[in-house]
Amino acid sequence: MKKDKQTLRLDIINKLQHLNGEQRHQWESDLKQQFFEYLQTINVQRMALFYSFHPEVNVLPILEELEAQGYEVYLPCLAPNYQLEFAPYQTGDTLKTVYRKVVQPKTDQRLEPEQLDLIIVPGLAFSRNGYRVGFGGGYYDRLLAKLPTTKTVSLVFPIQMVDNDLLPVESFDQPVKKLFIAR
Numbered sequence: 702m703k704k705d706k707q708t709l710r711l712d713i714i715n716k717l718q719h720l721n722g723e724q725r726h727q728w729e730s731d732l733k734q735q736f737f738e739y740l741q742t743i744n745v746q747r748m749a750l751f752y753s754f755h756p757e758v759n760v761l762p763i764l765e766e767l768e769a770q771g772y773e774v775y776l777p778c779l780a781p782n783y784q785l786e787f788a789p790y791q792t793g794d795t796l797k798t799v800y801r802k803v804v805q806p807k808t809d810q811r812l813e814p815e816q817l818d819l820i821i822v823p824g825l826a827f828s829r830n831g832y833r834v835g836f837g838g839g840y841y842d843r844l845l846a847k848l849p850t851t852k853t854v855s856l857v858f859p860i861q862m863v864d865n866d867l868l869p870v871e872s873f874d875q876p877v878k879k880l881f882i883a884r
């Protein structure tokens with residue numbers, strides 16, 4: 702049976718919360734490896750990540766490695782009307798909490814989203830064809846609708862995958878172009 706987005710969100714949050722630490726760690730290392738292998742095949746400089754909070758896939762080790770390799774890293778900042786803006790971030794920069802566990806850089810510096818070469822998109826449930834259900838602000842759907850040519854990827858645990866025909870898709874949903882699924 703097709704679940705609504707809210708039911709699916711709670712389902713996946715529950716699964717992520719019950720994931721054992723060792724399995725999580727192994728999947729996160731695998732995703733990091735897959736992602737850096739992919740990076741060697743493309744030419745990008747400016748990248749948007751997100752500041753993971755529990756129980757999301759932790760992408761902060763990837764963020765640190767990107768910095769070490771000299772990439773420019775940006776994080777999303779909430780703007781009026783569910784818009785996202787992007788601020789530069791380096792480990793150690795001041796962050797502020799904007800909503801529950803959501804944090805963003807304190808700086809007022811911004812990069813036009815069009816200048817991003819690649820966006821790592823957060824999410825809870827995903828289908829093979831790249832559709833996703835996130836926490837429900839519609840922030841990334843609004844953003845990606847404006848950036849049809851930007852590379853987009855998500856890093857996903859197998860327990861977050863849902864059959865194509867079981868993931869609710871609405872007219873405004875924007876799929877990510879490439880999924881990495883942990884093995």
Ligand SMILES: Nc1nc2c(c(=O)[nH]1)N(C=O)[C@@H](CNc1ccc(C(=O)N[C@@H](CCC(=O)O)C(=O)O)cc1)CN2
Pocket residue numbers: 751752753754757777778800803804823824835836837838839840841
């Ligand atoms: N780590 C991380 N950072 C992220 C995201 C994310 O998914 N993960 N986001 C991904 O987008 C953005 C923040 N997402 C948010 C999603 C919902 C609400 C929120 O206000 N939720 C309301 C209901 C939504 C509404 O008002 O319609 C709520 O929970 O009460 C705020 C931020 C940007 N930063």
Ligand SMILES: Nc1ncnc2c1ncn2[C@@H]1O[C@H](COP(=O)(O)OP(=O)(O)OP(=O)(O)O)[C@@H](O)[C@H]1O
Pocket residue numbers: 706823824833834835836837838839840841842843846873874
């Ligand atoms: N391009 C858009 N223009 C206007 N409203 C939009 C657009 N895209 C999404 N929305 C609105 O955003 C709301 C949340 O969408 P949805 O539940 O799919 O969020 P989500 O993908 O889970 O969240 P997020 O993208 O923040 O991770 C919906 O009510 C929808 O009407």
